[in-house]
Amino acid sequence: MTKRIIIGLMGLMGLLGNMAIAQNGVWTVYDTRTSDICGNNISAITADDNLLWAGSYQGLCRLKGNTWTDYAMFNEKLKGQSVNCLMVDKRGILWIGTDDYGVIEWDGTTWQEHSEETRRLKMKFVKEIVIDKDEVVWIGVTLGGIVRYDGRSWEKFTPDDCELLSDFVLDLAVDRSNRKWITTNAGVSVYDGTRWYSYTPFNSELPDAIVPAIVIDQNDVKWFGTLSGLARFDGRSWKVWNTKNSPLPSNQVNDIAIDGDGLLWLATNDGVAVFDGEDNWVVFTSKNCKLPAGNTYKVCHDSYGNHWFGNDNRGLAKLSGFTMPAKSSPSVDTPTYNDGPSDENVRIQPNLEEGYITLTIESPSATVTFTNKDGKVVKTVENYVSGKKIKINKMPKGMYTVGVKTIRGEKKIKFNLK
DSSP: OOOOOOOEEOOGGGOOSEEEEOOOSEEEEEOTTTSOOSOSOEEEEEEETTEEEEEETTEEEEEETTEEEEGGGTOGGGTTOOEEEEEEOTTOOEEEEESSSOEEEEOSSOEEOOHHHHHHTTOOSEEEEEEOTTSOEEEEEBTTEEEEEOSSOEEEEOTTTSOOSOSBEEEEEEOTTOOEEEEETTEEEEEOSSOEEEEOTTTSOOSOSOOOEEEEOTTOOEEEEETTEEEEEOSSOEEEEOTTTSOOSOSOEEEEEEOTTSOEEEEETTEEEEEOSSSEEEEEOTTTSSOOSSOEEEEEEOTTSOEEEEESSSOEEEEESOOOOOOOOOOOOOOOOOOOSBOOOOEEEEETTTTEEEEEOSSSOEEEEEEETTSOEEEEEEEEOTTOEEEOTTSOSEEEEEEEEETTEEEEEEEEEO
């Protein structure tokens, strides 16, 4: 008796997983041609009440309503100065990390520049600033390690005097236990105030030693943006998403932010991805929305639900009114088998979210071949074991015949990859 199976594996725009092409929401782009923003190379952004602060290679500016203000008019040291990070503390003080002048504080009236400490601690090229649960300020310095400032005294940590992996600090975060997580170009260091711990590709499943970004969610789970994708670490196990097993638009994740709904927003070298942490994705690129082309370096959210994205040379973009689409089930046609001369019982199970299929077989192993409609074998899997994943996200669309050869004979199954 002959049974025929045609399984339609459908992915929107050829992508596997539950990815929606982002069209909901309203986009606004600010650049030097269309606004008074002080630069197009956006290296830092943060929101405070009804204000949006943006740092660039040309200084610091503020957006209030529809009006941009260049803060070089209040502090000439910001004129043409690279502003690498911005943070507003609980008192409303703006902390500004610069290339040449270290850390500068602005309370709306007075500037505090810490010139002596910048010189003594060689605190140029400030990359990141965070404040821990004890209101202690931690400053990450490119090629300078990290600096601790409790409002009275300063202390510096480098690989020369502690177990910090590298003095090339890229990002900082503080977890629920007040531990400091420091990402570098050599992995991730963790400091609990007494002891140091490290995570690298050699002692963990961290996918890359270079880690530009970290964010910690409300469940104390750590999310890392690396040069080889997004990594999740819950303290026990790791999971990694990249361009091969997800709709992530680029493996280089430059920044991560979590919005009020708990969604992860990932700034990459080829657009922005929104991820619910499980299997629901939305991807924004210059091809499907008004997000500027090129590298997206920074992302943040304001209290009004707007999402802000800093580009490396094309300004600042704002997305308003976006809602995450509900997850939809993939479309699978009614299956029928096309038996060959074999007693082997074979069943195909597609997993669209992860971009693979599995076969259930009774024999210990099999040779699996994928033959296209022209009779060309496009993929072969030797020594296949029942339940093992077979990646299909790189295969061209079309009708395929899957040959499953075991000690019982060969079974041929047809499916249509749409």
